[in-house]
Amino acid sequence: MTLVDRHNFQTFSPLLYQVATAGLAADHVAYPIRGALRKSTIAFRMGSPISVDHRNKEVKLDSSEVLTFDHLIVALGSATADFGIKGVTEHALGMKSVAEAINIRTEVMRRFEDLCRFQDETRLSISIVGGGPTGVEMAGAFAELVRGPLTSDQAHAAEHIDIYLIEAGPRLLPSFSKSLSARTKKDLEKLGVKVLTETAVAELTPRKILLKNGDEIPSEVTIWAAGVQGQPLAQNLSLPIVGTRIDVEPTLQVKNYPNFWAIGDIAGAKGKDGRFLPMVAPVAMQQGTFVAKQIARVIKGEDLLPFAYKDKGSMATIGRAKAVVEVKKLRLVGAPAWFAWLFLHLFYLLGGRNKVLTMTDWMWNYLTFDRGNRHIMDSQ
Numbered sequence: 001m002t003l004v005d006r007h008n009f010q011t012f013s014p015l016l017y018q019v020a021t022a023g024l025a026a027d028h029v030a031y032p033i034r035g036a037l038r039k040s041t042i043a044f045r046m047g048s049p050i051s052v053d054h055r056n057k058e059v060k061l062d063s064s065e066v067l068t069f070d071h072l073i074v075a076l077g078s079a080t081a082d083f084g085i086k087g088v089t090e091h092a093l094g095m096k097s098v099a100e101a102i103n104i105r106t107e108v109m110r111r112f113e114d115l116c117r118f119q120d121e122t123r124l125s126i127s128i129v130g131g132g133p134t135g136v137e138m139a140g141a142f143a144e145l146v147r148g149p150l151t152s153d154q155a156h157a158a159e160h161i162d163i164y165l166i167e168a169g170p171r172l173l174p175s176f177s178k179s180l181s182a183r184t185k186k187d188l189e190k191l192g193v194k195v196l197t198e199t200a201v202a203e204l205t206p207r208k209i210l211l212k213n214g215d216e217i218p219s220e221v222t223i224w225a226a227g228v229q230g231q232p233l234a235q236n237l238s239l240p241i242v243g244t245r246i247d248v249e250p251t252l253q254v255k256n257y258p259n260f261w262a263i264g265d266i267a268g269a270k271g272k273d274g275r276f277l278p279m280v281a282p283v284a285m286q287q288g289t290f291v292a293k294q295i296a297r298v299i300k301g302e303d304l305l306p307f308a309y310k311d312k313g314s315m316a317t318i319g320r321a322k323a324v325v326e327v328k329k330l331r332l333v334g335a336p337a338w339f340a341w342l343f344l345h346l347f348y349l350l351g352g353r354n355k356v357l358t359m360t361d362w363m364w365n366y367l368t369f370d371r372g373n374r375h376i377m378d379s380q
């Protein structure tokens with residue numbers, strides 16, 4: 001068995017926003033793939049697939065190596081979706097990888113350093129577009145960065161920073177209940193975030209966001225957390241696509257290609273309601289385990305089963321002792337939700353070192369109100 005990935009590490013995406021907002025060091029959310037596979041018989045190749053020969057069951061990598069297979073599982077994940085809005089690619093920062101998270105941190109800290117040179121009324125505006133869990137978590141974390149460490153660094157500059165959270169729909173966290181959406185908005189506003197709902201973006205320019213209602217918002221740093229789509233590379237693999245994802249049977253076999261499987265964000269699998277399953281980690285993890293068992297069934301000549309997703313609920317953190325959790329009819333807010341969020345994320349983070357260092361950073365941040373990862377470490 002061989003695992004192929006363009007990175008030699010696994011990224012724990014749910015904590016990327018903490019890297020972007022100086023709460024965690026980047027290496028705490030990345031785990032070496034070879035380390036994870038050390039005790040297994042699985043080989044690893046760093047690279048990208050460039051083509052698949054369906055007839056001969058071969059996949060060619062960008063290193064020119066050709067791997068043969070009996071079964072190919074495609075788990076390419078997702079990419080940022082700009083919905084065709086002008087200027088997103090050029091002027092917004094994405095948040096899908098460790099490199100992008102470091103880039104956001106660098107941009108914000110560099111603009112803050114610029115602001116510190118002015119002792120006048122010049123303002124710095126940071127905007128996050130998209131009021132889903134990533135946008136909410138990022139806005140709350142930036143607000144706390146400004147109120148805490150940046151205020152201690154240079155109070156005048158910190159007082160001149162505005163954080164906007166812009167959502168096209170009527171409420172934040174649309175996948176949560178209305179009461180938790182309302183609570184999230186209230187908590188973010190208490191932290192000083194300017195929350196704009198029913199506000200659709202028409203275009204991004206270098207220092208401004210143009211809205212569909214004709215208004216403009218100044219924005220020196222714009223972070224795009226408004227949408228995801230299946231990883232575009234999947235389109236090169238000559239497999240059937242539905243929307244931006246690979247079209248699959250309920251068994252998770254790719255339509256018309258029984259030896260190909262798709263799982264996670266890239267798989268266009270549908271739930272009981274006929275809608276695509278959400279692009280979230282529990283879907284990907286459940287599908288991974290499920291497909292391993294399906295292939296074992298094929299080998300043993302047994303019948304295949306349809307995949308059924310077990311939704312275990314959703315959670316999002318807003319800030320220090322502020323979070324929302326929804327598990328079926330159970331709804332938690334405030335400190336209990338925040339502790340549940342901390343525990344679960346620590347549990348799923350890969351690697352003992354990463355768990356210990358993340359916990360240490362969190363405790364340090366909590367006790368000192370400081371954030372030790374405010375470095376600008378790019379090559380400029």
Ligand SMILES: Cc1cc2nc3c(=O)[nH]c(=O)nc-3n(C[C@H](O)[C@H](O)[C@H](O)COP(=O)(O)OP(=O)(O)OC[C@H]3O[C@@H](n4cnc5c(N)ncnc54)[C@H](O)[C@@H]3O)c2cc1C
Nearest residue numbers: 005006013014048076077096233264265279280281282284
């Ligand atoms: C910022 C952020 C926060 C999130 N927060 C949450 C959360 O709180 N809770 C939750 O449930 N979900 C969250 N998600 C979604 C969750 O991370 C995904 O649903 C989950 O990781 C999907 O798993 P996957 O295996 O399909 O894709 P991924 O985990 O994205 O893995 C895809 C892999 O494919 C590799 N790859 C991509 N393109 C290529 C290529 N061309 N060649 C070779 N390899 C390639 C990548 O390097 C990556 O390792 C978040 C996502 C993001 C971006």
